[in-house]
Amino acid sequence: MTRRVLHEGKVGTFALVDAELPGGTRVKLEILEHPGAAAVVPFLTDDRILLLRQYRYAAGGTIWEIPAGKLDPGEDPETCALRELEEETGYRAGRIVRTGEILTTPGFTNERIYLYAAYDLVPGRLQHGRGEVIEIHEVPLEEALAMVESGEIVDAKSIVALHHVTRATPGAR
């Protein structure tokens, strides 16, 4: 395996890899090496959550998402989820539950997003980064699920995380 760095970026490292596949075929693959991320469904009450309206240049406009962000170097995914929740919504969570994880698009990146649900929210410190254009909305969980079904929510991590919380044990809410 040889690996040539094409670009060291803020998102991760974009590399051209000469890889040997099972069976021995050698292929050149472009890979975005990503540190991983965490995303969280914040519960205000048993049946109300927070959703973000976030501007995404790559999406060509503003989309619905749950709070999320990249892991800092060496950061635990749960710590990242709690940090991003507070930075993006201004709420700290008294309790957080891991609900699942996804590979976002394994054909070209190792990005893995760890999914959480957060409860017992108390006011903390809102801290939007430069370049983050975010509105915070309180939404009934049922309405958020309807927005998945209608196609209004298209962000993959948000859809999967919302799906996972609907099967969370009642005791976890």
Place this chain on the structure above:
Amino acid sequence: MTRRVLHEGKVGTFALVDAELPGGTRVKLEILEHPGAAAVVPFLTDDRILLLRQYRYAAGGTIWEIPAGKLDPGEDPETCALRELEEETGYRAGRIVRTGEILTTPGFTNERIYLYAAYDLVPGRLQHGRGEVIEIHEVPLEEALAMVESGEIVDAKSIVALHHVTRATPGAR
């Protein structure tokens, strides 16, 4: 807006964009410009589907996925879904239904995957590309859904597409 190409690749174009956000802030963003893709849940019967075990270098091994692939230039997503289904599983579909779409990871790519369910399968021509290491498995739909709940399936497009087919109208199955 200025845009500098960092790498023209097989996956897409990796570019550094100097973008103006709503509100006027200027930021430099790394964007993987992707042509889009299609993915499909193939139904062998009302309650049995096909899943792939596919080697993904970026995932560090073999993962469960549904058939999927990138749009060829100018290709309609439905045509792409039918083509990838036949190439990857050896089945042609008599009927295909659009079930939804996702943005895989809108922080750094515009990749949009159009999701389908395919029915009335008949034998066609299997054609795995160089670099594709794929095993085809017949799986009860209920088992596939259990593999989502257990975390055995982590590929985002596959999870969302399987979620969407569970709410498809009975007439569509």
